[in-house]
Amino acid sequence: MAETKKSxxxxxxxxxxxxxxxxxxxxxxLTDRDEHLSITVLILKLPMESKTxxxxxxxxxxxxxxxxxxxQPITPNNFVTDFIxxxxxxxxxxxxxxxxxxxxxxxxxxFVIDMFCTTMIDVxxxxxxxxxVFFTTTAAMLGFIFYLQSRGDxxxxxxxxxxxxxxxxxxxxxxxxxxxxxxxxxxxxxDSLAPFVSMARRFxxxxxxxxxxxxxxxxxxxxxxSDDHTIPPVYSIGPILHVKVENDDKKKDYxxxxxxxxxxxxxSVVFLCFGSLGCFDVEQVKEIAxxxxxxxxxxxxxxxxxxxxxxxxxxxxxxxEEVLPEGFLQRTAGIGKVIGWAPQVAVLSHxxxxxxxxxxxxxxxxxxxxxxxxxxxxxxxxxxxxNAFELVKDLGIAVEIKMDYRKGSDVxxxxxxxxxxxxxxxxxxxxxxxxxxxxxxxxxxxxxEGGSSYNFLRRFIDNIPMTD
Numbered sequence: 001m002a003e004t005k006k007s008x009x010x011x012x013x014x015x016x017x018x019x020x021x022x023x024x025x026x027x028x029x030l031t032d033r034d035e036h037l038s039i040t041v042l043i044l045k046l047p048m049e050s051k052t053x054x055x056x057x058x059x060x061x062x063x064x065x066x067x068x069x070x071x072q073p074i075t076p077n078n079f080v081t082d083f084i085x086x087x088x089x090x091x092x093x094x095x096x097x098x099x100x101x102x103x104x105x106x107x108x109x110x111f112v113i114d115m116f117c118t119t120m121i122d123v124x125x126x127x128x129x130x131x132x133v134f135f136t137t138t139a140a141m142l143g144f145i146f147y148l149q150s151r152g153d154x155x156x157x158x159x160x161x162x163x164x165x166x167x168x169x170x171x172x173x174x175x176x177x178x179x180x181x182x183x184x185x186x187x188x189x190x191d192s193l194a195p196f197v198s199m200a201r202r203f204x205x206x207x208x209x210x211x212x213x214x215x216x217x218x219x220x221x222x223x224x225x226s227d228d229h230t231i232p233p234v235y236s237i238g239p240i241l242h243v244k245v246e247n248d249d250k251k252k253d254y255x256x257x258x259x260x261x262x263x264x265x266x267x268s269v270v271f272l273c274f275g276s277l278g279c280f281d282v283e284q285v286k287e288i289a290x291x292x293x294x295x296x297x298x299x300x301x302x303x304x305x306x307x308x309x310x311x312x313x314x315x316x317x318x319x320x321e322e323v324l325p326e327g328f329l330q331r332t333a334g335i336g337k338v339i340g341w342a343p344q345v346a347v348l349s350h351x352x353x354x355x356x357x358x359x360x361x362x363x364x365x366x367x368x369x370x371x372x373x374x375x376x377x378x379x380x381x382x383x384x385x386x387n388a389f390e391l392v393k394d395l396g397i398a399v400e401i402k403m404d405y406r407k408g409s410d411v412x413x414x415x416x417x418x419x420x421x422x423x424x425x426x427x428x429x430x431x432x433x434x435x436x437x438x439x440x441x442x443x444x445x446x447x448x449e450g451g452s453s454y455n456f457l458r459r460f461i462d463n464i465p466m467t468d
Contacts, residue, residue, distance in 0.1 A: 006038040006062070007109035007466045008102070010095055010124075013134075014114040015046045015083065018276065018363060021242045022136055022212060023114070024063075029240065031062045034461050038062040038106055042094055044087050045069040066094050081195055085119050092123050099127070109465050112210070118202035130207040130465070137362040139213050139221035139236065140390050141383050143173025146231060148187070149200035163188040172228070173221035175394040181404040182385040204232065208463060212238040212362065215452035216442035217369065220394070233463070235456040239366040239443050241345070254343050257300070261347065264298055267354030270422055271373075273302040273342050274359040277407075278380055279314040281306065284412055285323045291418035293328065297426050298335045300353070302342035316340030348373050355425040357401065360387040372440030374398065374432050376425040380407040397436045399424045 009030070013023035020043060027039045045067055068090045099108055111124040111131045124131040135142050147169075151157035159180075162169075168177035186192035203209060213236050215222055225234045261269065272288070274280075280288070285303065292299050303323070304314035320338050321329060329338065344364065347353055348371040356368050357376045361384060368375050375398035377388035385406070391398035401421035402413045427433065446453040 004036065005104075006106045007036055007464060008098065008106040009037065009039050009109055009464070010098070010111045011039055011041045011134075012091065012111060012113045012117045012120050013041065013043070014116040015044045018361070019114055019116075019136060022240055022363060023134065025240045025242050026112075026134060026210070026212075026237075027063045028060065029237070029457065030461065031060055033457060035062075036466060037461070037464070039064075040094075040098060041065050042091055043067045044084065068094065081119075084117055088119065088123055091120060092126070095123070095127060110207070115199065115203075118199050121202055121205055131205070132460075133203055133206050133209045135209055135211045137212075137383055138387060138390060139211055139218040139225060139234070140171075140173040140394070141386060142209065142211060142234070143221055143224055144171050144178075144386065145196055145200045146203070146225075146228070147171050147173075148193075149197045150230075152197055153201075159183065159187050160190055160193060172224040174390065175220050176389075178386070178389060182389040184383045184386060185381070185406060204230065206232050208233045208235060208460060210235045210237055210460060212240045212366065214238050214443060214446040215456075216446065217395070217439060233459075235460045237453045237457045237460065239370055239446070239453075241363075241367060241370055250341055250343070253339070253341060254346070257337070257339060257343065258346060258350065260337050261300070261350045261352045264352035266351050267428070269298045269300055269350075269352045270295075270355040270357060270376075270426055271300045271302075271342075271347050271353050272357040273344055273347075273364075274304075274378070274380060275361045275364060276313060278359050279304040279306040282323050286325050287412060287415045288418055289325050289328050290415035291422060292336060293332055294415065295419045295422045295426075296335075297422060298352075299332075299337070300342075300347065301336065301338045302340065303338050304340060345371070354428075355422070357422065357425070360384045360391060360398075362387060365391065366443075369397070369436065369439050370443050372437050374425060374430075374436045376401050376421045377403055378413070378421075379403065379405060395435075396432055397439060399432060 011023055011027055013019045023041060027041060031037050031039060039062065041063065043065060068087055070086055108127055108129050110129045111120060112134055113120045113131060115133055115135045121131045148159060162180035165180050167180045171178050209232055211234055215236055222234065222236055225231055303317065303320060305317045307314055317323065317340065345367050348356060348367055353373055355376060356373045357378055358364050358368065359380045360377050365387060375391060377392055377398045378401040379385045379388045385404055388403045392400050392403060399421055401418055405411060405413060445451050448454060
């Protein structure tokens with residue numbers, strides 16, 4: 001008897017390791033749930049990006065990876081449009097080869113594209129297969145993008161007019177009116193806004209939207225999306241996390257950090273970490289240091305050195321004393337530790353960590369929820385300000401340090417403001433802390449058999465055109 005063909009999905013993540021990791025975790029989740037699925041991940045490599053082998057090596061035999069590298073120049077304005085658009089031909093060629101070479105063992109069933117890769121809907125249409133979107137941030141933000149598109153098309157809403165204003169918008173996926181000062185910066189520039197509006201229009205052409213969240217976390221936003229019948233089906237399948245330590249070359253640093261945490265009392269440490277692009281200039285670093293010292297709380301601080309050029313990542317300092325106040329390391333030696341790289345999930349999982357000062361990137365937020373650690377919101381860029389607003393105002397699982405902070409601005413957050421946020425964050429029996437503990441349990445139940453995300457994933461798989 002002939003072997004049953006696999007249904008092949010082509011995954012196209014946006015460039016960048018954050019998008020790639022969550023895509024790989026989704027691919028693992030799908031192939032673990034259904035043995036008739038196989039997946040090819042097409043990796044669009046940025047010119048400066050290092051090898052991605054360490055993330056792909058540990059996948060199963062029904063997931064394969066093809067790297068596409070054009071060495072195409074990148075500017076902030078052409079990233080979403082020109083860079084991804086430029087990969088249409090290589091992706092078309094790669095999929096053609098898959099279909100030709102594997103026609104006896106697989107049937108092409110669809111494309112799963114990152115939220116920024118909507119131009120690849122055209123390629124999927126050429127192959128006559130459906131497209132699904134993998135939306136890697138909040139359900140509330142998905143609703144925001146649809147709101148901007150529909151209001152813009154129907155009522156000529158021009159959100160760029162709200163720059164530097166006190167305007168608040170009633171967006172259906174947010175419980176509270178959303179102030180303009182927490183909108184993503186790109187929405188205030190017409191050239192940058194246009195791709196977001198176009199993205200939402202194209203989302204409407206797809207067969208479904210997978211989103212890395214879960215029902216109990218964003219119940220209000222998800223109900224709003226499901227009630228809008230102009231939007232394709234939304235499958236909340238998170239939290240999708242990458243919890244393993246892959247950096248073998250960082251083992252010494254990892255052991256030193258974890259051993260230090262072992263020595264601290266339960267829930268006593270505030271952890272400061274601002275993501276792969278998070279860094280501050282010297283003046284702001286000194287304000288953070290003063291705040292930590294005055295707060296009296298134990299701390300673990302991931303302090304990174306700003307890169308010399310755009311599109312480069314922060315690096316580790318050779319000597320922290322060059323940016324910290326004189327004597328800071330000596331005065332805080334008994335209660336604090338300043339580090340470079342941080343094994344974030346391992347730190348958040350540790351029983352001694354009681355609070356997380358975070359940039360509110362969505363992956364980091366989900367990790368904090370999974371570990372039950374409340375957040376002090378200090379967003380930097382992209383949609384992080386809007387994430388912070390939802391976490392603080394709508395969900396009540398975070399406190400504010402500065403919700404409208406934007407990386408690259410001239411604003412210096414003063415030590416008093418930071419200290420106040422840290423003290424609020426570390427209150428032992430606050431309502432926020434109790435809410436986060438409850439959400440930790442709910443995040444785990446969502447993924448278990450019978451849980452909301454488990455069931456949504458099944459619904460998605462049932463929606464994929466399978467082989468006969």
